Amino acid sequence: MPQLNPAPWFAILTFSWLIFLTLIPPKILAHTFPNEPTTQSAQKPKTESWNWPWH
Template sequence: MPQLNPAPWLMILVFSWLIFITIIPPKVIAHHFPNEPTSRTAQMPKTNPWNWPWH
């Protein structure tokens, strides 16, 4: 049964993880989002309460 021979499958596993660990992370880290988030001010805007008459 060829499935029990680990030699080719082990190398495929090792090479695929090598690609995942060395090539893909720098490409993902180098990605820049088009809309960078801006920092919000610590002061919240003052809101006025609604003064509605209840009937």
């Protein structure tokens, strides 16, 4: 089984990762969602006790 010289493959791996790390994160971070979430009020909704007719 022939052995491969790791020098060119390591350089290809390194350069491909450098390309991925410089091109892809800005594209992902620039993504905007079509519906921005709205902030909810800090007040809790008023809860009322149930009026059980049989109790």
